[in-house]
Amino acid sequence: MAIEKTFIMIKPDAVRDRKIGEIVARIERSGLVIERMEMTTLERATVEEHYAHLADKPFFGGLCDFMTSGPVVKMVVSGLSAVAKMRTLMGATNPLDAAPGTIRGDFAVDVNANVIHGSDCLENAEIEIKRFFG
Numbered sequence: 001m002a003i004e005k006t007f008i009m010i011k012p013d014a015v016r017d018r019k020i021g022e023i024v025a026r027i028e029r030s031g032l033v034i035e036r037m038e039m040t041t042l043e044r045a046t047v048e049e050h051y052a053h054l055a056d057k058p059f060f061g062g063l064c065d066f067m068t069s070g071p072v073v074k075m076v077v078s079g080l081s082a083v084a085k086m087r088t089l090m091g092a093t094n095p096l097d098a099a100p101g102t103i104r105g106d107f108a109v110d111v112n113a114n115v116i117h118g119s120d121c122l123e124n125a126e127i128e129i130k131r132f133f134g
């Protein structure tokens with residue numbers, strides 16, 4: 001196991017629902033370290049680039065509307081196997097499949113608004129940290 005950095009984002013639904021504290025507490029309790037953290041409202045162009053792999057999906061427009069609908073909290077999180085560890089903490093993309101005890105399993109009800117994003121591999125983590133923190 002190696003020390004990794006991953007990119008995490010608390011999505012607008014969770015910010016609106018005042019879940020920032022609980023989510024940050026879970027990340028820290030897991031042993032991972034929050035290295036950077038900033039609240040910001042995303043530009044649509046940044047969201048379109050981030051979700052470019054979904055551009056042909058019928059929900060793409062709605063996803064971009066949602067992701068620009070209010071502030072997000074973006075973070076760089078580090079620690080042993082941080083990428084995989086965060087994916088485990090987050091739970092499945094669709095909250096219906098996310099196990100109880102995971103962030104999505106406990107806080108998300110809808111695949112359109114599923115509370116949190118975390119990089120899916122180390123290569124994308126590097127790309128996303130650059131994209132969102134410059």
Ligand SMILES: Nc1ncnc2c1ncn2[C@@H]1O[C@H](COP(=O)(O)OP(=O)(O)OP(=O)(O)O)[C@@H](O)[C@H]1O
Binds near residue numbers: 114118
């Ligand atoms: N069927 C769907 N209907 C509506 N929105 C969806 C659907 N599938 C995915 N999404 C939205 O697109 C985002 C990106 O989907 P992707 O398949 O890349 O999953 P993910 O990597 O788990 O999610 P994320 O990139 O947000 O961490 C999901 O988090 C969700 O917000």
